Amino acid sequence: MKELVILSGKGGTGKTSITAALASLALERDLAPLCCDADVDAADLHLILTPDICKVRDFSGGHTASIHREHCTDCGLCLDLCRFDAISDDYQIDPFACEGCGVCSDLCPANAIEFKETVCGQWFESDTRFGPFIHARLDIGQENSGKLVARVREEARSLAEQTDRDFILTDGPPGIGCPVIASISQATAVLIVAEPTVSGLHDMKRVIELCRHFKLPAMVCINKYDLNPVQTLAIERYALEHQIRVVGRIGFDPIFTHAMIQEKTIIEYHRQTAAGRQIEKMWTRILSHLQFSLSFNEHPPFPISTPLEQRSVNNEKR
């Protein structure tokens, strides 16, 4: 069983739409996917997958302190100890600032501080037209998105084994911090969806560095590539220089939004568009990559076939 995690660094590059499209394609090829939405902070994949929820579980990532004023002696020790500015001068704890460290509660000489486990979200096991789906929702303002992401992935792996799935398709979160790190541990490979903008290139570099840091094989595709061919070339150049395979170039197409509104993947909605065909080609390349167990530096020979790629190579040779 393999797991492909879809990241971007920058938000809004098209991870979720592409993940959904790949799920469509996987099913067509009789490859049994299990989908996983690791973007627990702002989960959107369910809007296309339209899941039937079979199982809901509360998720508790930590604790929050609260002061019982009736027992409090105003000694101020908690105020001195709290490093997160969570306690006001009148001994009210701000639940959003509270880090859940428990120090105030443990050391309060009057035992006036309760330290309660907080339910900070829920995770779901669902059925979809593409197969099983594990997703979650983190409550607003919560600390523990990394922990919930880890939980969602654990459940995805466990369910994938139980139901004999060929691979897991994981829609990752934006950024490079805790939730992203939790989304990629032990993945087979990462697909980075980049956009051809100065920001997109900058953020892609950071997420590539993250993959290197954790020794994970990475591939890149450029979404909306025709919006800025110069930036697209810059991305491909960077990828080539860093031995990252470019697996696809997808053109800008309003069909992505139309499909989203209809709760369909672009493949279901209208695959005979340039974008649809480009995603299909990309999927073939991704599959060929996933057949191999690769260390970060190993690459099978990869055919360069398009003018843009060839131009990059020619520029390198000059």
Added chain:
Amino acid sequence: MIISIASGKGGTGKTTLSTSLAVSIPGNVQFLDCDVEEPNGHLFLTPEIKKREQMDARVPKIDLNQCTLCRKCMEICRFGAIAVLKDTVMVFEDHCHSCGGCLAVCPEGAVHEVSRPIGEVESGQIGQIAFAHGKLDIGQVMAPPVIRQVRSCTDDNSTTIIDAPPGTSCPVITAVNKTDFVILVTEPTPFGLHDLRLAVETVRLLGIPHGIVINRDGVGNDDVRHYAQKENIPILMEIPFSKEIAKIYSNGGIVALQMPEIKEKCLTLFHTITTLVNNPTRINRGRVQ
């Protein structure tokens, strides 16, 4: 006044708007980029960086000569950062939240704090705009301490624009908490609306006045408008979907500097927010008047 710009969904146009707003506002302006995982503001504003400060987290170091292996440090730690073994103590720095609990409980004074680099905060200037951003080191897990450090650069004598990260969890809270107004940038699509609802819930919980800016107007449907009307949230500005804007942005340009009509809209936006912040009763009624 501190105006923060958040979204819920990534890629809706926070940085497009925040940089355009920063160059449109009169007087002293400060731009604080709190998206420390993927800071982008500097790519557009191109500030001259004058100060670079390494950001460290405090983590415990156990002096084994003083330590009696009493386990109090391990018992107080809620994050699994300390393991007391048969004859030694291990610290897992990645897990440490720097709460200081181990330091506080050690009866032997065997716990000391050392610094561990987690990122950096850079500050500088571009024209009349004072700039600061944070950059989380690759492989580090916790953004909030770096965000807090960027927030501490706030200058009360300026209009401060905060570019927040996407999402609705702790990093966003740290970026927008206790600001005077939150602009929620969205796109008129199902993903945009779904995440906007979460973002609205977030700012309501924090009790911060807020309004919506619709970016790439025209690409999707009117559901965001209907939602805003139903919830009495003012739509402060609409930026139409435009290949010209997309091109400027993709090349690292600030839209307001290249399109005067956008600069006008940003100035109007600023005046509207100033009015709203100074007249809280207008915010309660939920309509811009």
